[in-house]
Amino acid sequence: MLAVLARRLVQSVLILLGVAAITFVLLYALPADPARMIAGRSATAATVANIRHELGLDQPLLQQFGTYLSHLLEGNLGRSYAQKTEVATLIAARLPATLTLMVAGIFMELVIGITLGVIAAVARGGAVDRLIMMTAFVGVSAPQFIVALFLLYVFAATLGWFPMSGFGTAAHLVLPATTLGILGAGWYARIVRSAMIDVLNQDYIRTARAKGLSGARIILRHALPNAILPVIAMIGIDIGQFMGGVVVVEAVYGWPGIGQLAWQAIQQVDIPIIMGVTLTSALAIVIGNLAADLIAPAVDPRIRSH
């Protein structure tokens, strides 16, 4: 177990290094020039060259990457070009907002997805089942920004139940979290339904039924805990999905998280911030996958022997 953990940790670090290297090379190769961006349109070539020199952008690629890596190992993500602040500080300031949104979004996903999945499994083959599965399919096919705009229009602009955008109170959190929840819930509903049908066909459920337990008790107490196991592994993978989509949801709702930070940085060609946010997201993905691999055998003894 410890050996496996150690190997996975080394792999994770290598993956993060790889992500850093690829992002660095891509940002270096792209035609956007941060020095010109900082200098402004009317700057002379000499000013631009000066700024380029100050930022160390005139050094060879390998040397730049080496410097970046050695700083990274000390936990230093560099300084933002535009905001003149440490990138680590900027990300740390934005991270709580993003994490709040992530936790709330995953909570919504689980509540909606598991409820629909269980109902569909119990009513399998019937009209309710088909309706739920069709809805889940629509949820999976819906683009985030359209769900977000739709919820904004109905619940903020028309009904006025929730604020249009911003951050601070629980009311601000409801719509962005629901947006994320609706999208992920489709997957969960499908997985829970299929796992639940497997479980409901097993002998111990028939035994429980034979000894006269009520339907609700069988489903909630005996079947659900087993059917929910594949969902636990999904949550880890979901964190990765979430980190990818965070830019869009935060942009629509004006949520001040790292997605907004990245979006602003992309427009200003603020490379240290883009690198920092990409690495933070990749870290979240790696941690999510690692957690999925470690938690699944911990809660499900059947996987442990493999």
Added chain:
Amino acid sequence: MRVLKELSRQPAALFGLAIVLAVVILALAAPLIAPYSPDEQMFDGLTLEGAPIGPGAQFWLGTDTLGRDLFSRLLYGARTSLVIGIVANGVAVAIGLAIGIAGGYLRGLSGNLIMRFTDLMMAFPALLLAIVLAALLKPSLWIVALVIALVNWVQVARIVYTETRGLSERDFILAERALGAGHGRILFLHILPHLMPTAIVWGTLGIATTVLLEATLSFLGIGVQPPQPSWGNIIFESQSYFQAAPWLVFFPGAVILLTALAFNLVGDALRDILDPTQRGRG
């Protein structure tokens, strides 16, 4: 033929297929059907106060903030979405096939390196990568297609890799090799044909993902650039106006959703038909 027959037995798949066909026909026939030019800013396309006009008899789905006919723009937008969907996803599937086959067929260091690279790409926040690439390159239709292909091949590669590994250990491949067949013969005559179902399924499912990604990039203003209409950039252009003119967001939103849903339905049904081990239960 068998595939078509089985498809026609599933109402959901038929519904999806009908929408896919409708979108393709509307896109191809856009110049014939569109009541107005998609780029024409019409004098009577705005109210006296300069606001867009809601859906009605003259402009079926209303006009946008510049007085252009929304229905005509949506028709031409279908061309953008389909071209990107087919090109970007075709390239993604081709890259995925090539890398997956290489990783699964070549054992040893090179095969290993290829798959470690794929693992690495799995850890990339794909949408963020696409946004960064699209924003920093000068956006155009082909750049958007390229960016999408560059982030979407990874999943195909993983699946093809697993299948190729399994295939290359099967008896008929071993026999073929024992008879002295070269790599080219084994790859093109025996392995590739077995991967066609996977390629077809992902060629369909992937179009849904691609259409959504294009819409998202265009919605952020870094995808297809106006005045060339794309379903995503129609929403991008009108989003600040959407409380006053909700149709400018809802109609394009609905076509994006329907198109993605249709390709997903067809792809899902194809997967059930072509791959019996994945057949859905219930």
